[in-house]
Amino acid sequence: MNCKEINILLPEFMDGKLDSRQQQEVREHMEGCPHCSRELQEMQGFLSFLGKVPEVEVPADMAEEFALMMEAAENRSKGHVRFLPTWTKIAAAVVFVAGTFLMGYLSGVYKGNSVQQQMASDLSAQKQQLLLASLRDYTGPQKIEAVYTVSNTMEVSNDLVDALVNTMNRDKNANVRLAAIMALSGMIEKDGRVKEELIRSLAIQEDPLLQISLIQVLTEKGIREARQPIENITNNEKTDAHVKAFAKDMIKAII
Amino acid sequence: MMEKSSDERLMKQLAAGEMKAASLLYDRHHRHVYNYFVRMTRDSDASRDLTQNVFLKVIRYANSWRDDKVFLPWLFRIARNIMVDHFRGAQRFYQLEDEPEIILRDKEDAVRSSELNEAVGFLMEAMAKLPPGYRELIELNRFQGFSYKEIALTTDSSENTVRVRTFRAIQKLKEIYAQMIVD
Numbered sequence: 441m442n443c444k445e446i447n448i449l450l451p452e453f454m455d456g457k458l459d460s461r462q463q464q465e466v467r468e469h470m471e472g473c474p475h476c477s478r479e480l481q482e483m484q485g486f487l488s489f490l491g492k493v494p495e496v497e498v499p500a501d502m503a504e505e506f507a508l509m510m511e512a513a514e515n516r517s518k519g520h521v522r523f524l525p526t527w528t529k530i531a532a533a534v535v536f537v538a539g540t541f542l543m544g545y546l547s548g549v550y551k552g553n554s555v556q557q558q559m560a561s562d563l564s565a566q567k568q569q570l571l572l573a574s575l576r577d578y579t580g581p582q583k584i585e586a587v588y589t590v591s592n593t594m595e596v597s598n599d600l601v602d603a604l605v606n607t608m609n610r611d612k613n614a615n616v617r618l619a620a621i622m623a624l625s626g627m628i629e630k631d632g633r634v635k636e637e638l639i640r641s642l643a644i645q646e647d648p649l650l651q652i653s654l655i656q657v658l659t660e661k662g663i664r665e666a667r668q669p670i671e672n673i674t675n676n677e678k679t680d681a682h683v684k685a686f687a688k689d690m691i692k693a694i695i
Numbered sequence: 696m697m698e699k700s701s702d703e704r705l706m707k708q709l710a711a712g713e714m715k716a717a718s719l720l721y722d723r724h725h726r727h728v729y730n731y732f733v734r735m736t737r738d739s740d741a742s743r744d745l746t747q748n749v750f751l752k753v754i755r756y757a758n759s760w761r762d763d764k765v766f767l768p769w770l771f772r773i774a775r776n777i778m779v780d781h782f783r784g785a786q787r788f789y790q791l792e793d794e795p796e797i798i799l800r801d802k803e804d805a806v807r808s809s810e811l812n813e814a815v816g817f818l819m820e821a822m823a824k825l826p827p828g829y830r831e832l833i834e835l836n837r838f839q840g841f842s843y844k845e846i847a848l849t850t851d852s853s854e855n856t857v858r859v860r861t862f863r864a865i866q867k868l869k870e871i872y873a874q875m876i877v878d
Contacts, residue, residue, distance in 0.1 A: 446861045457842065486869050490837045492816055496733045498726050499743055506721055506747055513751065514714055 441465060442494055452484050503611050505682055512649060512656075575603045585621040591623035596630040605637045614647045621650065625657040642669040648680040655683070659690040667691060702766035709757040717757075720766075721750050727839055728774050733809035734834050735825055745781055768770060771835065775849070787814045819870040829864035836861050 441447075446469045452458050453466045471475045473678050478660045520646060574595075575586055587607060599625070608620035631644070639656060645651050658666035673679050674687045700708075700716075702723070708716035728749050730743035752773050804841040822830055835849065842858045850857070 448859055451836070451862060451865060452858070454735070482869070483865070486865070487837065489814070489818070490833075491837065492811065493818065495726065496708075496739075500728070502725065502743060502746070504727070506750060507718070509713065509747060510717060510754070511752060513754065524709045635749075639771065646785050 441469065442520050443469075443473060446473075446476055447479055449488065450480055453480075454484055454487055463563045464683070480618050499679050503682075508649060508652070508682060513655060516589075518600070524565055574598060575607055584616055587619040591626060596627050599635075600639070601627070601631055601633055605641075606643055608637070614650060617647070618653055621653050621657065625661070628661055630656075630695065635661075635665070639663070639666050639669055642673060651679070651683045652686050655687050655690055700800050703762075703764070706753075706757065706764075706766055707762070709754065710760045716852075717750065717754050720753065724767075724770060725750065728816045730769070731771070731774060731839060732778065734819070734822060734838065735827070735830060736782075737819070745774070745868055747836055752777070756764055765845070765848065768845050771839070771841075771849045775831070805826070817875050818868075818872055821868055821875055824871050825864065825868055829860070829867055832857065832861045832864045837865075847848065 448465055449458060449462060449466055453463065456463075458466065470480060544613070572590065575590060585624050587604065590600065591604065594619060602622045604624050604627075608617050608624060610622070611617050621638070624638060625636050628638070639652060642651070642654050642658075655666075655670055658670070670691055674684045674691075702720060705716040709720070711764070717845070720851050725746055729742055729746045732745045733739055736742060736745075749770070753770065756773070822833065825833070831850070832846065835846045836843070841849065843854045843861065846852070846857045847854045
């Protein structure tokens with residue numbers, strides 16, 4: 441190997457990463473070449489200096505911020521899953537029994553279309569009441585599933601929006617409240633009241649994760665009326681620093 | 696004592712939906728990724744966001760993880776793609792001149808001295824004057840401890856090209872640094 445080829449190997453030579461044959465070849469070359477020997481010394485000094493460069497300190501709250509982001513991402517991804525919890529099977533059984541009765545009733549006694557529609561409508565209302573009741577009666581993970589199932593199964597109605605808004609603002613469990621926010625966010629275009637309720641909720645939520653989720657939903661949907669309430673959050677000295685930073689970014693970028 | 700899972704094993708777990716694996720990978724590597732961004736961009740605020748973004752992408756891309764991959768080069772491929780995307784719009788990456796607002800932490804207490812801090816300041820300035828491609832090779836090889844083979848995997852290059860270019864990058868950095876000391 442010539443000097444140029446030897447020099448290219450110097451960093452690996454110093455790091456001890458050459459194979460024994462190459463290591464030996466470099467060593468022998470150094471013995472007979474003052475130029476390369478000087479180059480080796482200089483390189484050694486410089487690489488040793490690079491090795492002393494201190495690490496840059498990571499901001500203290502970065503890991504916490506990432507944990508929060510992960511939680512939000514996880515919850516969002518769960519929002520795409522359609523759950524079929526035990527209670528829906530019970531509800532299905534009720535509907536099935538009622539439906540069987542209805543079919544027999546219709547075939548045996550009445551055959552008019554209007555009656556059939558009336559009965560179907562009653563049954564649908566009964567089913568909806570059962571679904572809405574689940575939002576009151578279930579707790580924890582079952583309730584999260586209930587929120588998603590209700591929002592995926594039912595037509596958007598005043599009763600449904602009321603039930604979800606109530607859950608979003610009052611449920612004791614932050615994850616359940618988050619599920620309600622995500623469910624409501626899918627209904628913004630279908631019912632004008634949903635937008636108002638989400639904006640109103642900005643002043644109610646105190647959990648940073650929920651504040652971030654609301655801000656994200658409202659800014660991503662480009663809802664201008666949310667600007668002032670979001671600014672109020674950023675100006676509130678009690679607001680978490682991550683939420684403030686997130687709100688500032690989102691307002692700039694989206695609204 | 697429980698055996699420490701390899702990064703690759705953790706990725707497999709993450710691909711199977713175990714989010715805890717993402718936290719472990721983050722704990723192990725976010726400092727390195729953050730340092731990479733700070734030294735490449737000299738912007739600590741942007742580096743923070745870029746780092747978080749890298750690990751969110753790790754979670755997002757976990758489904759595409761294959762057993763024949765090696766984690767660190769894969770992680771830094773994501774990091775460099777994110778960095779290129781971040782700077783592409785404003786073409787700011789090639790024009791960065793601001794002083795970095797960064798806090799340095801010593802590897803060993805004994806090495807802390809004002810002389811060293813001054814020398815490191817000069818070195819960081821010299822790094823900023825290197826072409827970004829050279830800066831990245833110094834970063835990956837000298838600061839992140841990547842082998843030439845790992846750098847080749849990260850940068851889609853050949854091991855020999857990396858060997859030659861890294862040597863040139865070190866030489867260039869040495870020259871710029873020496874010139875700064877003289878001036």
